[in-house]
Structure formats: structure tokens, C-alpha cells
Amino acid sequence: MTVNCLRLNMEVGKFTWEKSRGSDAWVREKLDHGFASISWWSKFPFYNLRVLHTSVSDHEPLLLNFYKVETSKKSFRFRFENVWLREPTFVNEVKEMWAALPNIHLLFKLLEVSSFIARWGRTFFHKFRENVKQQKANLDRLVDRTDA
Structure with a gap:
């Protein structure tokens, strides 16, 4: 069974992973994404997906907020x-x-x-x-x- 999914737009933050910060080999990538099925998205179309920053991991957490209508x-x-x-x-x-x-x-x-x-x-x-x-x-x- 195939489920149609949509990628959620990330409003804040471009990169979700980094390596070797502060050096010449510093690399930043967008590895993590948010996805939702069409039925979920039709129930919750007002959202904000953003990258939070942390100093304890090379992966940045994602935060999904819902707008109150x-x-x-x-x-x-x-x-x-x-x-x-x-x-x-x-x-x-x-x-x-x-x-x-x-x-x-x-x-x-x-x-x-x-x-x-x-x-x-x-x-x-x-x-x-x-x-x-x-x-x-x-x-x-x-x-x-x-x-x-």
C-alpha cells in the first residue's frame, strides 16, 4: 500500500546536521525533514516546522508548532x-x-x-x-x- 506524503516546509533553519564546527572541514547538511500524509495535512494545515539549536549533539531537533485558528x-x-x-x-x-x-x-x-x-x-x-x-x-x- 502506497501512502501519499507531503514534505512539510521548514520555516526556520536550513541545516539539521553539522560536523567539525569551527574548523576548515566544517560541513552542514539538511538531513532531517518533516513529512505528513495528505489526510494529516488536511486536518492540520496551519503549522510551523523549525530547526532548534543544541550544543550537545551534531543533529538539530525539529519543532512542529500548530497555529490556533x-x-x-x-x-x-x-x-x-x-x-x-x-x-x-x-x-x-x-x-x-x-x-x-x-x-x-x-x-x-x-x-x-x-x-x-x-x-x-x-x-x-x-x-x-x-x-x-x-x-x-x-x-x-x-x-x-x-x-x-
């Missing part, structure tokens, strides 16, 4: 509004958010950026509603004027 109990439907693209700061803020996230997993980045956009949209619509309310108040003040 928070889900909201409050259910809402996210809708992207094309009008946001007309806002001068929107595209730059989304680009900055995307660039600031570590390159761990595409789905993780998409979830984080979509949460950011949803928060941005709520702020935008709050400001938009306040602006509409203010403009209506201006119209109400002007509606009965008789001057040009």
Missing part, C-alpha cells in the same frame, strides 16, 4: 464591495497586510486577509453611514431655503 461563533456572510477599490487606502492596506504575514500556508494568509478586509469594510461602512447621516442633515437644513 480562531473561529467566531457569530456567523456572518462576508461580501466584498467593489466600491472599496475606489478608496485610496484600501489596496495599499491589503497589500501591506498580505506582505506582513509569514509565508506559511496560503489558506492561513487568505483567512487572515479576509478577516482584515471584513474589519476594514465594517469601519468603512460605519464612516459611510455617518457621512450619509451628516449629508442628510445638511439637506434638511437647506431644503426650505429660498435664496439662489
Whole structure:
């Protein structure tokens, strides 16, 4: 029986073994890797695999961390509004958010950026509603004027 496995990306550290440190014959290699079956990876896609450093062995240990994915109990439907693209700061803020996230997993980045956009949209619509309310108040003040 063949099991399909995926190699886990190592986020921190390039080498897992070394020999003759401090000499001209110093050698460093990446001997150790992390692997996961597709079924494991589908259950735990948000991880960080890193090389730890030790002074008691020529092999460096690997540490597998899992990212906690928070889900909201409050259910809402996210809708992207094309009008946001007309806002001068929107595209730059989304680009900055995307660039600031570590390159761990595409789905993780998409979830984080979509949460950011949803928060941005709520702020935008709050400001938009306040602006509409203010403009209506201006119209109400002007509606009965008789001057040009």
C-alpha cells in the first residue's frame, strides 16, 4: 500500500546536521525533514516546522508548532464591495497586510486577509453611514431655503 506524503516546509533553519564546527572541514547538511500524509495535512494545515539549536549533539531537533485558528461563533456572510477599490487606502492596506504575514500556508494568509478586509469594510461602512447621516442633515437644513 502506497501512502501519499507531503514534505512539510521548514520555516526556520536550513541545516539539521553539522560536523567539525569551527574548523576548515566544517560541513552542514539538511538531513532531517518533516513529512505528513495528505489526510494529516488536511486536518492540520496551519503549522510551523523549525530547526532548534543544541550544543550537545551534531543533529538539530525539529519543532512542529500548530497555529490556533480562531473561529467566531457569530456567523456572518462576508461580501466584498467593489466600491472599496475606489478608496485610496484600501489596496495599499491589503497589500501591506498580505506582505506582513509569514509565508506559511496560503489558506492561513487568505483567512487572515479576509478577516482584515471584513474589519476594514465594517469601519468603512460605519464612516459611510455617518457621512450619509451628516449629508442628510445638511439637506434638511437647506431644503426650505429660498435664496439662489
